[in-house]
Amino acid sequence: MPEPTARLLGASQVRELADRLGIRPTKQWGQNFVVDGNTVERIVRVAGVGPNDVVAEVGPGLGSLTLALLPAVRTVIALEVDPVLAAALPDTVGARAPDLAERLLVVHADALQVHTLPGPAPTALVANLPYNVSVPVVLRFLELFPTIERILVMVQLEVAERLAARPGSKAYGVPSAKAAWYADVRLAGTVSRSIFWPVPNVDSGLVAFERRSAPETTVSRADVFACVDAAFAQRRKTLRAALATWAGSPAEAERVCRAAGIDPTLRGERLDIHQFAALAEARGR
Known part of the structure; x- marks a missing residue:
């Protein structure tokens, strides 16, 4: 051996x-x-x-x-x-x-x-x-x-x-x-x-x-990942601008951010996965 x-x-x-x-x-x-x-x-x-x-x-x-x-x-x-x-x-x-x-x-x-x-x-x-x-x-x-x-x-x-x-x-x-x-x-x-x-x-x-356990959320992983992709597709833009197409408009993107308790002037690079999940949830409300 x-x-x-x-x-x-x-x-x-x-x-x-x-x-x-x-x-x-x-x-x-x-x-x-x-x-x-x-x-x-x-x-x-x-x-x-x-x-x-x-x-x-x-x-x-x-x-x-x-x-x-x-x-x-x-x-x-x-x-x-x-x-x-x-x-x-x-x-x-x-x-x-x-x-x-x-x-x-x-x-x-x-x-x-x-x-x-x-x-x-x-x-x-x-x-x-x-x-x-x-x-x-x-x-x-x-x-x-x-x-x-x-x-x-x-x-x-x-x-x-x-x-x-x-x-x-x-x-x-x-x-x-x-x-x-x-x-x-x-x-x-x-x-x-x-x-x-x-x-x-x-x-x-x-x-x-x-x-570890995935974030607790009412939406699917695919919904959260779509939000992540949108936020980083235009990395240097604020969430209000970067999420406009994903949310439906800049105004709707701002509404979603505020509903999730997130400043719409932030960029995606500041958010953790729990905040992205909160955004995906807020879009459906």
Whole structure:
């Protein structure tokens, strides 16, 4: 049985495996493979997953993070869009961690297209997400899989800061507000670009999500999200102007704001998700 650290993929093993599979990382699928064992062990540690967890992993690639997750959790459900990588992952795990192979379920699918997952219900999402789909993947999994209690994702640092941003900050926007509907979100660390192959042009960040109850409201999530989208579509405008089309007119937007107890001269970047819910409720009154 391999020692725990011997299971992990280092830089030479990643390149050797990629060469053997004929893999050339593509921008289309945002492929940047982790080549540092310390980083994947850190991700598992910060994620706080344990032996009872069923972890969904999006974009496992060559298996760097998968091999670190398997010893720590009950099951890893790995979703991979690249058919070559999806087919190769069970062989990699079988060769490097044969005692853990039964814990792995591989799904060849686009994470933005799946509606269900095989096996037991996921309790966590832990992933090194392709930069180009990171926000929609996180929001989709929070929506589709209410059993997911925790998320720890590695994403482009700018995206990480945006997801974890608080009202009033420069980075606060649509992703921040929508993520806050589902969970408490925090920036859990930064990661150097040097741990990837190929090396990207940006550093990465770790974002942690702890699911909590959605805001209490009489309207749907879709209604609240439509208000969020309208408020940030014209970010520099006041709510009275930015919400005019959504509400029906500038005067109606002002009425809705006042009915919700919100100053119509504020901008959307000042509002938290509870205030957006109050606006969506007030529009219906």
